[in-house]
Amino acid sequence: MAFFRWIGRILIGALAGIGLLVIAAILLASSAWRDFSNRIEPVPEQTLLTLDLGDGVSETNAGDPFALAGLTHNLTMADLVLGLEAAGKDPRVKGLALKLGSGDLPLARAEEIRDALKAFRAQGKFVLAFAESFGEAGDGNTHYLLATGADEIWLQPSGDVGLTGLRLETPFFKDTLDMIGVSVQMDRRKEFKGAIDSLTANSMPAPQRENLQQLVDSMTATLADGVGERIGGDAAAGRALIDQGPFLAADALKAKLVDRLAYRDEFEAELDRRTSKAVRYSLADYAATLRPPEDAPQIALVHGLGPIQLAADGSPFGDVVMDAKTVSEALRDAREDSKVKAILFRIDSPGGSYVAADTIWREVARAREEGKPVVVSMGSVAASGGYFVAAPAAAIVAEPSTITGSIGVFGGKFVLSDLWAKLGVTFDGVQAGTNAGIDSANEDYSYAGWQHLQTSLDSIYQDFVTKVGAGRKLDADAVERVAKGQVWTGMDAAANGLVDKLGGLTTAVAEARRAIGLAPDAPVRLVNFPQEPHDLTSFLEQFAKAAEMRQFAVLARLGRMAASLERLVGSDSGVRAEMAPLLPASRLGSNP
Known part of the structure; x- marks a missing residue:
């Protein structure tokens, strides 16, 4: 018992320490709050917008308590694409400096941002893109597809272009579950519904394989279209390059996948040369300044x-x-x-x-x-x-x-x-109701x-x-x-x-x-x-909810795949x- 009391004291002390850090953070946030709303400077008369995808792009700020409090302004997809749409029509904005190559970027999101870049350029603006590498700190295929929306793509000489095509994989746990004594009693409607195959099979069943192959072929065709357009060819030419990837920097330059091999400082110098009078201004800040007319629908x-x-x-x-x-x-x-x-x-x-x-x-x-x-x-x-x-x-x-x-x-x-x-665990119990044990x-x-x-x-x-x-x-x-x-x-x-x-x-x-x-x-x-x-009170209310909902347990959660499996194997038997x-x-x- 003394051992468990000792463990309890350690846990209480650790949680108390975390609580003190949180309180300190809230106090610092409180002191910064009054100045934050006026932090964003007006858009300069000559502006070069900047966007670094490594900083992250989210669908919404609703899950960010600091954004809820108004203490940060993270870029959302609506900010990005609608901001670029407005910037394309804004005579103050001369172009966009795009940094990419790192961060999570699903293919569909890359397509959406690429389309926004192309529409921005169609208004007479320029886009220059720079990456240390395509594939080392993010998916090379999706980051490169996005880059094809730029006028020029610059790549660090030591980097590469991880243009390899797409592959989807599904893990299968049947043998593991059999080994530990877990029986899967599930069914589906209908044969292509692959959610339970991970639990009941050792490999991909024919219907799921057929369906997923069609899916990955369709996605790769979209990628090939973008690559083909970039090199001045068609989808077949793009697919041929994909099948030759990945590319070292020199080979990517020779294949016209990139326009120049250079380091970040050289890229920045070129931006200064092109827009010597323009002021750098983040796309996130630009989007925050947009105010439609009050009487707009x-x-x-x-x-x-x-x-x-x-x-x-x-x-x-x-x-x-x-x-x-x-x-x-x-x-x-x-x-x-x-x-x-x-x-x-x-x-x-x-x-x-x-x-x-x-x-x-x-x-x-x-x-x-x-x-x-x-x-x-x-x-x-x-x-x-x-x-x-x-x-x-x-x-x-x-x-x-x-x-x-x-x-x-x-x-x-x-x-x-x-x-x-x-x-060596046994269960026993009583019930009233013929089907009380159905779940x-x-x-x-x-x-x-x-x-x-x-x-x-x-x-x-x-x-x-x-x-x-x-x-x-x-x-x-x-x-x-x-x-x-x-x-x-x-x-x-x-x-x-x-x-x-x-x-x-x-x-x-x-x-x-x-x-x-x-x-x-x-x-x-x-x-x-x-x-x-969007105020500090909301942040405190949300934080109080977190305490009520045992949020310190979040520290022990597993990764995304484990979360998916948790949803599959949970005790809820609902369809x-x-x-x-x-x-x-x-x-x-x-x-x-």
Whole structure:
């Protein structure tokens, strides 16, 4: 007992120390608060915008408590693409200096930013891009694709261009689960729904392999188009170069993949030469200065990000989730607000709880029924439940490489009785109710329990495809051809009726303007729903919630893959509309 008391004292001391550090940070933040709102300088008359992707780009600042307090201004995708759109028309802005090569960058996000760069250049502005390397500190394929949107690409002489094509991998745990005594009692609708294959198979089943090969081929075709355009050729020429990669710096220069080999200081000197009178100004700060006219029509911007579940834990430090309570209330508030003329629903989610997704679906459908158009803008992933919540929208916009579809469901449970036996653990208990143990992890499904699961899967799958058909105006056969759990790129989804237009946020805003009868260049105000107050009080309230929700446990969480598995193996036996975890295979950088 003395040992455990000693451990307890250590833990209490550690938590107390963390608490003191947090309090100190809050006090420092408080002292800086009054000066922060005036920190951003006015846009100079001659401006060179700067963007470093290594600083990160997020979909929203809602998960950042310091941004919530107004103590930082992180760049969001809306800031980036809409900021570039405004800068293209701003005579004060001469060009953009782009630093890339590091940081997380999904293919669809690279496409969206690349399109924004090309539109910016079409207004007579220039873009110069610099990277130490493409592939050592981020995915070489996606960072290079983004760079092709620039006028010139500069590469450090010791770097390389990791243009290798794309590979998707799925881990399989059947042998591990068999070894430790865990029985997987799950089923799905239908054969392409690969979420449970990781748990029940040792390798990729034929339907999933066929589907994922089609997916990766479609994504690689988009990459090849961008490379081919860059070298003045076609997609076939781009694919030929991809098949020759990766490239050392000298070889990349010879293949016209880059324009110049130089170091960062030489790149900066060239920027000074081209814009000797221009002042460097970050794109994040520029976006923060944009103020549409007060009387401009309002478009509500609602984000649905992360796995779908009924409720979040209320903490600013937890995982980002699309919780049904927050998102459905935001959609409802936007629908009921007379100042809001349309709703822009930005989705980046692999799906999750079907019940939670259905709650959100209902609010999207109600907005459409009541004449308030909802335009969906899909991010990197809007699959399974992430597609379901989009289905009733007036228009769905996706990037060519957005991962979407996966119209299907799975459910069941894990039985741990053999594991407990190996560990020498026994369970005993009592029950009242024939099916009280249906969800128990300590016994197999009874015949009646398994039949209940089958009925539930059939019913929910039918509900899923029926609602997709109604929202997309497709008959039952047309929906079934693209359903069964099949995953699609945005390009293929547009061809089969699941997506209306290809593009990103700017395209979605244009669709919203069109839906409410505005001219293509009419000013609009994007208003975030829910409307979080940006002040220090909000930060303190959110931090208090974190303490209530045992947020120190976050320190012990595993990585993203473990989180995906946790959602699969959790004790909740509800039917889920979620796609299988896919891991892009990345090439490792070389170390001296």
